Amino acid sequence: MTLPGQLNPTPRILLGPGPSNAHPRVLRAMGTPLIGHLDPEFIGIMEDVKSMLQQVFRTQNSLTFPVSATGSAGMEAVLTNLLEPGDDALICVNGVFGNRMADIVERLGATLHRVDAPWGEMIEPTQVEEALAKCKPKVVAIVHAETSTGVLQPLEKVGQLATNAGALFLVDAVTSLGGTDVRVDDWGIDAIYSGTQKCLSAPPGLAPVSFSEHAVEKIRSRKTKVQSWYLDTTMLINYWSGEKRAYHHTAPITSVYALYEALRIVLEEGLENRFERHLRNHELLKNGLEELGFKFLVREGYRLPMLNSVVLPEGFDDAEIRKILLEKYNIEVGAGLGEFAGKVWRIGLMGYGSNENHVNCLLSALRQVL
Amino acid sequence: MTLPGQLNPTPRILLGPGPSNAHPRVLRAMGTPLIGHLDPEFIGIMEDVKSMLQQVFRTQNSLTFPVSATGSAGMEAVLTNLLEPGDDALICVNGVFGNRMADIVERLGATLHRVDAPWGEMIEPTQVEEALAKCKPKVVAIVHAETSTGVLQPLEKVGQLATNAGALFLVDAVTSLGGTDVRVDDWGIDAIYSGTQKCLSAPPGLAPVSFSEHAVEKIRSRKTKVQSWYLDTTMLINYWSGEKRAYHHTAPITSVYALYEALRIVLEEGLENRFERHLRNHELLKNGLEELGFKFLVREGYRLPMLNSVVLPEGFDDAEIRKILLEKYNIEVGAGLGEFAGKVWRIGLMGYGSNENHVNCLLSALRQVL
Numbered sequence: 001m002t003l004p005g006q007l008n009p010t011p012r013i014l015l016g017p018g019p020s021n022a023h024p025r026v027l028r029a030m031g032t033p034l035i036g037h038l039d040p041e042f043i044g045i046m047e048d049v050k051s052m053l054q055q056v057f058r059t060q061n062s063l064t065f066p067v068s069a070t071g072s073a074g075m076e077a078v079l080t081n082l083l084e085p086g087d088d089a090l091i092c093v094n095g096v097f098g099n100r101m102a103d104i105v106e107r108l109g110a111t112l113h114r115v116d117a118p119w120g121e122m123i124e125p126t127q128v129e130e131a132l133a134k135c136k137p138k139v140v141a142i143v144h145a146e147t148s149t150g151v152l153q154p155l156e157k158v159g160q161l162a163t164n165a166g167a168l169f170l171v172d173a174v175t176s177l178g179g180t181d182v183r184v185d186d187w188g189i190d191a192i193y194s195g196t197q198k199c200l201s202a203p204p205g206l207a208p209v210s211f212s213e214h215a216v217e218k219i220r221s222r223k224t225k226v227q228s229w230y231l232d233t234t235m236l237i238n239y240w241s242g243e244k245r246a247y248h249h250t251a252p253i254t255s256v257y258a259l260y261e262a263l264r265i266v267l268e269e270g271l272e273n274r275f276e277r278h279l280r281n282h283e284l285l286k287n288g289l290e291e292l293g294f295k296f297l298v299r300e301g302y303r304l305p306m307l308n309s310v311v312l313p314e315g316f317d318d319a320e321i322r323k324i325l326l327e328k329y330n331i332e333v334g335a336g337l338g339e340f341a342g343k344v345w346r347i348g349l350m351g352y353g354s355n356e357n358h359v360n361c362l363l364s365a366l367r368q369v370l
Numbered sequence: 371m372t373l374p375g376q377l378n379p380t381p382r383i384l385l386g387p388g389p390s391n392a393h394p395r396v397l398r399a400m401g402t403p404l405i406g407h408l409d410p411e412f413i414g415i416m417e418d419v420k421s422m423l424q425q426v427f428r429t430q431n432s433l434t435f436p437v438s439a440t441g442s443a444g445m446e447a448v449l450t451n452l453l454e455p456g457d458d459a460l461i462c463v464n465g466v467f468g469n470r471m472a473d474i475v476e477r478l479g480a481t482l483h484r485v486d487a488p489w490g491e492m493i494e495p496t497q498v499e500e501a502l503a504k505c506k507p508k509v510v511a512i513v514h515a516e517t518s519t520g521v522l523q524p525l526e527k528v529g530q531l532a533t534n535a536g537a538l539f540l541v542d543a544v545t546s547l548g549g550t551d552v553r554v555d556d557w558g559i560d561a562i563y564s565g566t567q568k569c570l571s572a573p574p575g576l577a578p579v580s581f582s583e584h585a586v587e588k589i590r591s592r593k594t595k596v597q598s599w600y601l602d603t604t605m606l607i608n609y610w611s612g613e614k615r616a617y618h619h620t621a622p623i624t625s626v627y628a629l630y631e632a633l634r635i636v637l638e639e640g641l642e643n644r645f646e647r648h649l650r651n652h653e654l655l656k657n658g659l660e661e662l663g664f665k666f667l668v669r670e671g672y673r674l675p676m677l678n679s680v681v682l683p684e685g686f687d688d689a690e691i692r693k694i695l696l697e698k699y700n701i702e703v704g705a706g707l708g709e710f711a712g713k714v715w716r717i718g719l720m721g722y723g724s725n726e727n728h729v730n731c732l733l734s735a736l737r738q739v740l
Binding site for chain 1: 373379389392398438439441573600628
């Protein structure tokens with residue numbers, strides 16, 4: 001038996017749908033020796049992470065913390081805590097991640113109501129309004145940044161409709177957080193989840209979440225236990241808040257270190273500066289890609305600055321050119337999903353990865369290949 | 371608003387119930403720049419991790435991989451995949467982690483049957499035999515290394531009883547894997563889970579699991595969907611095996627890097643050498659502690675070499691002395707849980723952390739304090 005050799009992956013420029021390149025300071029932070037998950041110094045780090053997450057989510061919610069798993073577990077955490085079997089849930093679906101929410105709702109034994117829009121288009125508030133006239137859901141859930149299509153979903157009107165209907169408003173901000181504005185309190189969001197590997201520029205491994213007071217009330221008044229022990233906030237809250245810091249599961253220390261440093265970097269730059277940088281590099285990429293014959297899938301005004309979905313030019317060999325980009329230029333771009341497979345690319349410019357050099361590298365490589 | 375300062379936790383000697391100190395090579399591996407979760411090079415790393423996990427688990431099971439969350443999620447993954455609502459489950463409980471399994475079984479809507487033993491004692495095979503005469507469970511689950519009490523549970527007889535009764539045999543090896551022998555195939559184990567932050571000496575964040583062919587058959591013949599989308603092996607298998615490598619969730623790249631390096635270190639040392647080292651340092655610690663008036667909680671022959679549960683000497687101030695150890699000597703030891711709070715310590719010598727210097731540091735510090 002021979003052992004695998006030393007870990008030595010080729011350095012890549014990650015311009016896919018995530019993970020993006022982690023910031024070098026975040027990578028360094030991950031080499032920090034471990035301390036215990038009940039060490040007073042670790043409790044201090046947790047408090048700082050919570051406080052920085054509140055700033056990035058723009059919320060006062062005290063139940064704000066990172067779930068100990070990747071973004072999809074954040075989705076499951078929000079839904080499993082806020083839904084009980086038999087509850088009605090209205091899920092907006094215009095891509096992979098809306099579909100995933102619908103799948104989870106059914107696994108929880110809740111009753112699924114859907115609002116569908118074609119992939120690549122936003123959900124219209126009127127659609128939600130019509131759906132709310134026909135059902136009385138406990139939650140309305142929607143994806144802010146549909147990573148499968150590149151659509152940026154406006155949230156305010158849908159949030160008002162949900163609140164007026166007496167429903168909790170749930171938002172997927174996996175790809176948007178740290179790259180475009182996410183205003184939890186101003187937009188009436190009751191529960192939100194994100195991931196660390198997109199615009200926060202840390203490795204995948206944690207799912208920042210935040211729950212409003214209304215959401216916490218709903219959780220406290222549940223008649224049944226949360227179906228997932230691991231994601232049960234009624235227990236997690238005793239570790240992430242309060243005096244006792246009761247052991248629930250062993251926190252992923254190093255991932256928390258990474259998030260700590262990633263959030264410091266976000267706040268050092270400032271949210272507005274960061275959003276502006278994402279827009280600027282999106283524009284730069286857009287101009288270059290359009291010159292090369294790519295067309296944007298999503299209509300103007302609803303495009304994600306950090307995830308550019310572009311329709312490939314006529315006669316363009318999707319798989320072959322992605323292969324050349326990866327093997328010759330060490331650049332990863334994302335393939336299209338579902339009906340967009342072979343026809344669309346998803347080009348990420350996320351967090352630390354949203355910079356002029358990355359745009360220039362990709363455009364120059366494409367010019368050479370084409 | 372002032373930002374928290376640079377991450378700078380005090381270096382600690384971690385002699386609690388976990389996390390243990392990560393190996394320096396593992397910490398270095400975590401600084402490796404990210405590559406994509408569908409990158410052919412990452413697929414290669416995943417294959418190597420699977421193959422090394424098979425060696426450490428001593429199994430040929432093809433469904434062997436790390437769940438993307440901590441050890442407790444491994445517990446939930448095994449139970450949620452193998453149980454459907456209404457299924458009978460026989461759970462052996464002699465500490466915190468057996469109780470946790472029982473809790474999860476009830477959340478899944480399965481019917482719980484318990485075999486209980488006092489904390490600090492092993493489960494007797496005759497108890498399981500008697501329980502199996504009264505119910506016909508789909509699974510029998512037991513904890514190999516009860517981290518709350520320090521009991522090492524012999525598995526072979528219980529496994530035979532489970533198999534003879536037509537049940538799947540499920541084992542918690544969170545604390546044992548990599549520190550004492552775990553023979554999945556020889557012992558007839560159908561599903562097993564572990565954690566990375568104990569005797570594998572990587573940070574917490576992944577839960578290695580393995581499922582036998584019988585377990586996979588049970589999963590394939592489920593009548594209901596797995597309740598957790600995130601932990602659903604029927605989908606995870608398409609990412610961790612096979613040609614297509616279908617996207618499920620974004621793998622925690624850096625945690626997989628850490629596990630890769632940790633497993634290399636385990637196999638370089640050799641399993642037998644590693645187990646022998648854990649025993650040797652356990653003996654060294656035992657002799658020193660007994661001289662100081664500590665008594666072992668668990669009777670000889672059933673003690674975990676990597677987690678020493680000791681009853682404190684008369685008049686010993688638990689909290690005060692743990693505080694001095696942490697603040698003056700930077701040594702963390704674990705407190706007792708439940709009825710053992712204030713009366714018992716749990717002293718971990720796990721993986722890289724099981725070495726003579728750690729034993730000597732703790733014993734010397736205790737001699738100075740007492």
